[in-house]
Amino acid sequence: MGVNSNRVEDLSSHNHACFETTINILNSTTQLNQATTTTTMIQLPNNSTTPTEIHRVCLPPKRSTLQKLKHRVSEIFFPDNPLHKFKNQTWLKKLVLSLQFFFPVFLWGPTYNLKLLRSDLISGLTIASLAIPQGISYAKLANLPPIIGLYSSFVPPLIYSILGSSKHLAVGPVSIASLVMGTMLSEVVSPTQQPILYLKLAFTSTFFAGVFQAALGFLRLGFVIDFLSKATLIGFMAGAAVIVSLQQLKGLLGMVHFTNQMQIIPVLASVLKYKDEWAWQTILMGFCFLFFLLSARQISAKRPKMFWISAAAPLISVILSTIIVFAVKPTPRQIPIIGYLPKGLNPPSSNMLYFHGSYLALAIKTGIVSGILALTEGIAVGRTFATLNNYQVDGNKEMMAIGLMNMAGSCSSCYVTTGSFSRSAVNYNAGAQTAVSNIVMASAVLITLLFLMPLFYYTPTVILAAIIITAVIGLIDYQAAFRLWKVDKLDFLACVCSFFGVLFVSVPLGLAISVGISVFKILLHVTRPNTTALGNIPGTQIYQSLGRYREAMRIPSFLILSVESPIYFANSTYLQERVLRWVQEEEERVKANSESMMKCVILDMSAVTAIDTSGIELLSELRKILERRSLQLVLANPAGNVMEKLHFSKALESFGSQGLYLTVGEAITDISASWKAQP
DSSP, X not given: OEEEEEEEEEEGGGTEEEEEEEEEEEOSSOEEEEOSOEEEEEEOTTSOEEEEEEOOEEOOOOOOHHHHHHHHHHXXXXXXXXXXXXXXXXXXXXXXXXXXXXXXXXXXXXXXXXXXXHHHHHHHHHHHHHHHHHHHHHHHHTTOOHHHHHHTXXXXXXXXHHHOOOSSOOEEOOHHHHHHHHHHHHTTSOTTXXXXXXXXXXXXXXXXHHHHHHHHHHTTOGGGGGGSOHHHXXXXXXXXXXXXXXXXXXXXXXXXXXXXXXXXXXHHHHHHHXXXXXXXXXXXHHHHHHHHHHHHHHHHHHOGGGHHHHHHHHHHHXXXXXXXXXXXXXXXXXXXXXXXXXXXXXXXXXGGOOOSSTTHHHHHHHHHHHHHHHHHHHHHHHHHXXXXXXXXXXXXXXXXXXXXXXXXXXXXXXXXXXEOHHHHHHHHHTTOOSTHHHHHHHHHHHHIIIIIGGGGTTXXXXXXXXXXXXXXXXXXXXXXXHHHHHHOHHHHHXXXXXXXXXXXTOHHHHHHHHHHHHHXXXXXXXXXXXXXXXXXXXXXXXXXXXXXXXXXXXXXXXXXXXXXXXXOTTTHHHHHHHHHHHHHHHHHHXXXXXXXXXXXXXXXXXXXOOBOHHHHHHHHHHHHHHHHTTOEEEEEOOOHHXXXXXXXXXXXGGGOTTSEESSHHHHHHHHHHHHHHXX
């Protein structure tokens, strides 16, 4: 019989150390020591024998502390290795690559041609027909003058076309960011009673949103927005869509008085309280155009090639409703109109930024919340269309582009902007090839600002309400909520809490509640990791969960456990208690079935990606506890950094010669052989 043992061998010439299995073959006359990989035989539950090689368990290559820190920082902040293109390049080539890296326009600009221009021209004019009415409507949603929405559809797209890396992202105001900004600011400052202060805070919030976004990109901290999980956003956007739609009842019903609160109960109470203000003329026009807009949306959804119908419907609605009001000339009480809008380019607003006083904290908070939401939507949309067209969007560069775009916008009478899903979808379907489509859209907005503003004088405000409802109704994704219920109940809970939090509490608090639930889910997975009992698949050296695989069979005298999580201070106590519970249950099962007494517990650590000092202490303490119960603890297949920490902490020395193996199969082979060799 062969008896195997592990020893630490220092291989300085190879700059690494490893635990090398040595095979001692004993017979009646000789004893031979070997330090090589050897094949032995294991008797499996199906009475077949399978050869198993005993391999080394090696430490990672030796590196200095600085090298380790550099590698770790690179893994965290530079997973895409953005500087790999600069290696082994001339200084001139590096200069060109630098320009292309920071200004993507230099990447596609030199190869731009008339064919691409034709496609971008068509798509740019198409999204302009959607961006102009949406810009006016979303400014109203943010409680800002309508002209601010057009200003925000002119300057930011021009900046993004130079700095942005997405070919299809159409930039401008979006409903979610507009809603959040309008809600958070109007809770403290009245947009009607203090319009100048409100406008200053809106520009200041936009500036801080841009600073926050650009800082995330520059510091490569994009993982911060990952805390807004998909489930959270589904519930948040659905709740926001309902709130936004209910807020538009003021415009659809022609009401004058309306609550400033955003929760569903005050809104409905306000609608019923002032029902004497309802105007049938406004209601008739509003619901007719709402039906037209929803029908156009439905047609385009069923027939994607007819996308232009839903894209053109808002502008057609604005034109038709303006003509009707101009011809009929109803009183403002019957059908309220937008009124005078100033002509001309964006006036500077840097002198309106508010950096002092009691409202500064409000502006910072509003900027961060609206900035995070704007980033989430913009990057998600950009990556979606990049995937469809087989190119990459650098999330960190997108953050810097969107951030700088908003910082510049705050100084040119713009509020928070980002990539819009609806406009980007239209842009994509219209055949956009590059960011020039944003320049074409901005040029169309420029012409509107310079020459066409008087035409909006008779535009009824009810049309803006209908456009907003049509735009946000697509944010309610009930099918995604059903999928969450089927797949992950905690995700569904986060979605539901986000939805009802927005409806009944407030938009920022509803978002905070859902983020809190998502963080709780992370903590739950970290502090309560999954552990599984493994068995052997007959005829193989594969070990899988006994609960999942009916053919998996237990190995007599062994309890094989898989830990499916890093081992940290937060879960070390739980893991100790859970492993001991597994041992107790196994001992009871063995006793009840009169099976071979359990002698060894094997921890499969292939899924343990990291360990800290508390985790190391857990393994040492667990070994002592099991030894007192005459049980051996064995570790199988630890990851490189885990192995390194176990080695430098001297914890492996206490495990002895048969405490560490490369695989579960090799551990069973070697330990079983040693048991048989014992007299």
